[in-house]
Amino acid sequence: MLAQIEGSRAVARTVACCRPEVVCAYPISPQTHIIEAVGALVKSGELAPCEFINVESEFAAMSVSIGASATGARAYTATASQGLLYMMEAVHNAAGLELPIVMTLANRAIGAPINIWNDHSDAMAASGSGWVQLFAETNQEAVDLHVLAFRLAEELSVPVMVCMDGFVLTHAVEQVDLPEQAQVDAYLPRYRPTQSLDPDDPVSIGAMVGPEAFEEVRYLAHLRQLDALERIPQLAEEFAVTFGRPCAGLLGTYRTDDADTVVVALGSVLGTIKDAVDERRRAGERVGVIGVTTFRPFPAEQVRRALAGTGRVVVVEKAFRAGGGGVLAADIVVAVRDTAAPVHTVVAGLGGRPVTRRSVASMLASAGRGELGVLSFLDLDHDVVERERARVLAGGHGGRAAGSPPRGPAPPSAGPDGGAP
Amino acid sequence: MAAFDEGRYAQAFPSFGSERMGAPVVSYCRIDDHPIRTHEPIDEPDALIVQDATLVHQVDLFRGLSPEAFVLVNTTRSFADLGLAGFAAGFRPDRLRTCPATALALEHLGRPLPNAALLGGFAALTGRITLEALGKAITDRFPGGPGVANLAAARAAYRIVADEGIRPDAGGVVTGAGAD
Numbered sequence: 001m002l003a004q005i006e007g008s009r010a011v012a013r014t015v016a017c018c019r020p021e022v023v024c025a026y027p028i029s030p031q032t033h034i035i036e037a038v039g040a041l042v043k044s045g046e047l048a049p050c051e052f053i054n055v056e057s058e059f060a061a062m063s064v065s066i067g068a069s070a071t072g073a074r075a076y077t078a079t080a081s082q083g084l085l086y087m088m089e090a091v092h093n094a095a096g097l098e099l100p101i102v103m104t105l106a107n108r109a110i111g112a113p114i115n116i117w118n119d120h121s122d123a124m125a126a127s128g129s130g131w132v133q134l135f136a137e138t139n140q141e142a143v144d145l146h147v148l149a150f151r152l153a154e155e156l157s158v159p160v161m162v163c164m165d166g167f168v169l170t171h172a173v174e175q176v177d178l179p180e181q182a183q184v185d186a187y188l189p190r191y192r193p194t195q196s197l198d199p200d201d202p203v204s205i206g207a208m209v210g211p212e213a214f215e216e217v218r219y220l221a222h223l224r225q226l227d228a229l230e231r232i233p234q235l236a237e238e239f240a241v242t243f244g245r246p247c248a249g250l251l252g253t254y255r256t257d258d259a260d261t262v263v264v265a266l267g268s269v270l271g272t273i274k275d276a277v278d279e280r281r282r283a284g285e286r287v288g289v290i291g292v293t294t295f296r297p298f299p300a301e302q303v304r305r306a307l308a309g310t311g312r313v314v315v316v317e318k319a320f321r322a323g324g325g326g327v328l329a330a331d332i333v334v335a336v337r338d339t340a341a342p343v344h345t346v347v348a349g350l351g352g353r354p355v356t357r358r359s360v361a362s363m364l365a366s367a368g369r370g371e372l373g374v375l376s377f378l379d380l381d382h383d384v385v386e387r388e389r390a391r392v393l394a395g396g397h398g399g400r401a402a403g404s405p406p407r408g409p410a411p412p413s414a415g416p417d418g419g420a421p
Numbered sequence: 422m423a424a425f426d427e428g429r430y431a432q433a434f435p436s437f438g439s440e441r442m443g444a445p446v447v448s449y450c451r452i453d454d455h456p457i458r459t460h461e462p463i464d465e466p467d468a469l470i471v472q473d474a475t476l477v478h479q480v481d482l483f484r485g486l487s488p489e490a491f492v493l494v495n496t497t498r499s500f501a502d503l504g505l506a507g508f509a510a511g512f513r514p515d516r517l518r519t520c521p522a523t524a525l526a527l528e529h530l531g532r533p534l535p536n537a538a539l540l541g542g543f544a545a546l547t548g549r550i551t552l553e554a555l556g557k558a559i560t561d562r563f564p565g566g567p568g569v570a571n572l573a574a575a576r577a578a579y580r581i582v583a584d585e586g587i588r589p590d591a592g593g594v595v596t597g598a599g600a601d
Binding site for chain 1: 434457464
């Protein structure tokens with residue numbers, strides 16, 4: 001059913017159609033609207049049977065999700081940013097215990113300095129956790145990927161994280177074709193756990209594994225991730241048959257066939273990049289885009305094929321490792337290692353800084369002129385950085401408090417974070 | 422929602438963070454005949470609605486506006502009274518309007534929530550959405566009494582802004598203060 005609806009509410013209604021039996025979450029901006037809406041659906045009885053469990057922290061939220069999933073319940077949760085970090089030990093446990101939990105990550109920057117706006121630092125911090133990570137470009141994809149996520153998780157006994165850009169998608173009111181309950185029921189069978197804890201038939205899970213077998217356990221987890229690379233395109237095709245619209249799978253391409261330069265990115269920024277690519281195409285440049293939907297497991301072979309024949313790769317990413325470089329870019333470099341195409345990393349949109357079509361088009365033009373560096377930062381205020389560096393070199397006393405900007409706050413507003421821990 | 426009901430594509434999103442009550446906030450809306458891909462903020466709006474006229478000299482509200490832009494300000498005063506006569510001279514007078522939306526909200530809702538009234542004024546000023554579609558969106562979004570009251574405020578604002586548009590002396594500097 002077509003609806004003009006906020007992304008968070010669309011996801012909540014879709015999650016409800018997936019019939020989770022336990023939802024345990026702790027509110028944090030910008031995830032809050034999602035679990036508020038799921039909670040309301042539980043309270044009104046529209047989502048039943050389902051137990052919504054209030055807890056005191058994200059660590060408890062993931063721990064309860066683990067307990068629920070281990071006893072055979074379909075479990076859902078959602079978080080963002082520091083919330084994900086706070087639950088991180090349990091996040092790894094959920095993967096190690098092979099529990100098919102589905103979690104929405106409303107992507108948000110990580111402090112300090114505190115920032116509630118969107119980037120991908122939180123998702124990247126979990127990129128080695130053993131969870132499948134799917135990135136939504138639009139709210140339609142966010143909705144559809146949740147349905148696919150439950151199916152994938154339960155088939156492969158692996159937890160799945162659906163990443164959607166905080167505020168940019170979660171708070172955007174847009175047209176979404178909402179899945180119907182009958183369609184979801186046809187696509188997503190009832191959860192039949194491969195193992196479940198039962199007091200009448202007690203077993204231990206997650207018990208000690210020593211050096212004699214730990215590597216094998218990890219390797220088996222890796223193989224299950226590789227299985228996901230096989231299974232996701234099939235599930236996306238099946239989704240298209242059931243729902244009558246295509247579903248994002250491993251990756252999507254846009255105008256890449258004859259492209260000299262291909263941009264690779266994750267999430268909602270792809271829409272703006274596609275508009276910028278159209279602009280550069282009109283100027284006669286052969287540019288295209290690859291949107292990576294499945295980031296973990298990383299579809300290296302599919303990316304390599306999609307980039308075959310490309311002269312230059314530009315990875316635009318909303319995260320980076322200080323002292324290192326891009327995270328997505330590092331995977332791209334490995335994927336294209338047998339080609340001559342240089343890989344440029346462009347860090348953009350940190351802490352909610354808008355990524356504009358104008359800036360992306362300008363960056364693509366400079367790439368076309370061969371002027372783009374290996375690692376650059378979109379719309380970085382170099383004057384401010386130089387002044388701060390000079391001040392530190394001169395002795396560095398006074399002026400700036402640690403972790404704060406070297407001039408008045410740049411974001412749309414400032415103030416204590418009243419909306420989130 | 423009104424544009425969606427009329428078969429077009431629309432996108433609306435807020436830009437807010439951890440503001441206190443009363444801090445300036447901004448939100449954006451795109452309406453198009455084609456699917457909207459971009460998610461960047463709007464820095465060159467075709468239309469601007471100012472909910473709080475006390476901001477006009479504090480924040481650079483009018484940056485990026487073209488001379489063809491529509492501007493609707495929530496105030497009982499005129500552009501000249503707001504100290505915006507010079508600003509108004511750079512724009513098409515038939516596209517600049519004020520609307521006493523907060524007063525209308527107080528009258529119809531009993532609370533100073535001018536949003537629906539301003540949308541009524543926007544519909545009258547720009548013609549981009551019909552009053553009928555706006556009314557349906559308001560009552561769908563706010564079922565029951567609040568929807569009815571907001572709809573009444575939106576209709577009143579629509580009439581004020583629309584009537585001003587056909588007055589021969591309308592120069593965009595005369596407020597439609599009839600409801601005050």
